[in-house]
Amino acid sequence: MRRARREKTPARPSSFWPRSGYNDCACKGPLMLSNRRVSPQFARNLSRIVTAIFLCSALSSFCFAQDHHLSDGKRTQIEAAVSKFMASTHVPGVSVAVVENGEFEWADGFGYADLENNVPAGEHTLFRLGSISKPLTAAGAMELWELGKLDLDAPVQKYCPGFPQKQAPITTRLVMGHLAGIRHYKSGSQDDPEVGNTKHFDDPIQAGLDFFKNDPLVSDPGKQFHYSTQGFTLVGCVMEGASGAKYVDFMLHNVFAPAGMDQTQADNRFTIIPYRTRFYQKTKSGVVENADFLDSSYKIPGGGWLSSAADMARFEVAILSNKLMKPATRDLMWTPLKPAEGKANGYAFGWGTFTEDGIRYVGHSGGQQGTSTDFLIAPERRAGVVVLTNMEEINPNQLSKEILKILLGTTGDAEKK
Numbered sequence: 001m002r003r004a005r006r007e008k009t010p011a012r013p014s015s016f017w018p019r020s021g022y023n024d025c026a027c028k029g030p031l032m033l034s035n036r037r038v039s040p041q042f043a044r045n046l047s048r049i050v051t052a053i054f055l056c057s058a059l060s061s062f063c064f065a066q067d068h069h070l071s072d073g074k075r076t077q078i079e080a081a082v083s084k085f086m087a088s089t090h091v092p093g094v095s096v097a098v099v100e101n102g103e104f105e106w107a108d109g110f111g112y113a114d115l116e117n118n119v120p121a122g123e124h125t126l127f128r129l130g131s132i133s134k135p136l137t138a139a140g141a142m143e144l145w146e147l148g149k150l151d152l153d154a155p156v157q158k159y160c161p162g163f164p165q166k167q168a169p170i171t172t173r174l175v176m177g178h179l180a181g182i183r184h185y186k187s188g189s190q191d192d193p194e195v196g197n198t199k200h201f202d203d204p205i206q207a208g209l210d211f212f213k214n215d216p217l218v219s220d221p222g223k224q225f226h227y228s229t230q231g232f233t234l235v236g237c238v239m240e241g242a243s244g245a246k247y248v249d250f251m252l253h254n255v256f257a258p259a260g261m262d263q264t265q266a267d268n269r270f271t272i273i274p275y276r277t278r279f280y281q282k283t284k285s286g287v288v289e290n291a292d293f294l295d296s297s298y299k300i301p302g303g304g305w306l307s308s309a310a311d312m313a314r315f316e317v318a319i320l321s322n323k324l325m326k327p328a329t330r331d332l333m334w335t336p337l338k339p340a341e342g343k344a345n346g347y348a349f350g351w352g353t354f355t356e357d358g359i360r361y362v363g364h365s366g367g368q369q370g371t372s373t374d375f376l377i378a379p380e381r382r383a384g385v386v387v388l389t390n391m392e393e394i395n396p397n398q399l400s401k402e403i404l405k406i407l408l409g410t411t412g413d414a415e416k417k
Contacts, residue, residue, distance in 0.1 A: 069103065069105045070100065074407065077411070078106075081399060081403060081406070082399065083110070085396070086110060086111055092121075092390055093110065093111040093121035093389065094109070094111055094387065094389050095107065095108070095109045095125050095127065095309035095386075095389075096108060096110070096387055097310055097386040098313065098383075098407055099313050099320070099382075099383055099385070100383050101382055101383070102321060104310070104313040104317050109122035109309075116278070121277065122275075124263060124308045125388075125390075126275045126276045127277055127373060128305075128306060128369075128371035129303070129366050129371070129373055129388075130367050130368045130371050130373050133232070133301060133305040134364060135363070135364050137232055138333060138350025139255055139325070139350075140251050140255045141238070141350075142325055142330075143255070143325055143329075144242045146329045150172065150239070150242040152176075153171050154171060154172075156170050156171065156238050159238040160234060160241050161241075162206065163209060163234060166221070168222075169221065170221050172235060176235055177225075177347060177348065177349060179225060179337055180231055181217030181224070182231040183215055184228045185230075194211055194230075197296070198293055199295060199298075201297045204266075205233060205300075205301075207298045208230070208233035208236070211230065222339065223339055223340045223341045224339050224340075224341050224342060229302035232302030232350070233301055235301055235302075236301035248266055259323060260311075260314045260318070261312075263308050264305060264307040264308075264311045267296050267305065278390065279294075279392075280390055281369070281392050281393070282391060282393070290370075291392055292369050296368070308388070309387075312375055313386050316375070316377050316384035320379065333351060334348050334349075336353055348362075351364060352364055360380060361377065361404075362376070363375045363376040368392065371388070371391070372395065373387065374387045374397050374399070374400040376401065381408055383407045383408055385404045387403070
């Protein structure tokens with residue numbers, strides 16, 4: 001039997017966000033190919049890399065980490081916080097990005113993306129997002145609502161007829177707020193065919209639905225909060241029915257492209273993906289080793305995207321600058337939902353929300369084989385942070401909050417801009 005593993009499930013509002021750094025650029029690090037199939041996505045990426053190599057040769061300043069306006073004082077404090085975090089967790093690699101005054105100001109990598117080949121982590125290193133995939137999916141769903149193509153309160157079967165009727169109507173609003181009664185994983189063990197899935201699915205939404213669609217609900221819709229990654233596969237199915245496009249294609253064209261997230265893509269284990277990190281775990285004795293295998297193709301909407309710190313910072317900027325949706329739509333997306341039974345916990349439409357020291361935060365955390373992630377936005381302060389790591393079962397949430405406090409100048413000694 002493999003050791004038990006459980007995807008990070010937020011237990012309280014603030015945990016929804018469940019050596020020196022290395023600069024990264026397109027002209028640094030090996031490009032490793034194999035005889036596996038090469039996708040059109042890879043061909044496009046390769047073209048970008050060739051262009052970037054030329055630019056790096058012509059203008060070396062293009063190769064340094066994103067660094068537009070962040071003050072030296074704040075950067076020094078952030079690097080010290082990351083160093084302390086890495087020393088305490090023994091995580092191999094971390095990438096961090098920050099947004100200040102609504103702009104993507106700085107990103108960098110620390111440690112290693114690949115221990116075996118001594119490849120440093122950088123701002124463009126691609127990590128598994130885990131459950132940070134949920135806010136991305138929620139943004140796409142809310143775009144469809146804004147366009148009048150998706151009724152959040154209609155039964156999901158209007159858009160996803162393959163999902164069976166249950167004892168009471170299930171709506172997209174309830175599913176995105178984890179109030180639909182749809183179960184999470186059956187267990188936290190790597191031996192669970194869902195948690196440790198090894199099969200690749202070319203029809204990911206239907207394959208994901210098949211894992212749980214016929215199972216009984218764990219509670220009546222609307223009554224209780226039950227965190228469910230599976231439920232977001234149902235959201236993906238609803239989005240396909242509402243948009244007339246495949247979920248992945250819709251996200252690429254309507255969320256990632258407008259936000260400038262050129263690297264973000266599904267975590268396809270067969271595709272050659274430049275800058276994808278290796279994935280690690282730590283034994284009980286503290287030894288770092290390769291993580292257990294995972295094919296996440298069955299749960300892309302809730303936990304199957306790859307992205308970089310730089311791309312996720314661009315997502316934060318797009319959300320803050322209304323590139324993806326109107327402010328009213330964004331505010332609705334960030335409005336917490338309350339179950340009929342029990343207290344509201346701050347969870348909204350695929351986003352966690354909480355208030356601390358008078359500052360409102362929105363964001364999410366993530367965790368699965370070989371990754372622990374966190375991102376936070378302080379909307380009224382137009383600031384945000386992204387922390388992506390390549391080791392499971394660690395908690396980057398405290399680091400995210402510490403960095404954001406540095407940006408906001410609430411640590412007591414952060415340098416003012």
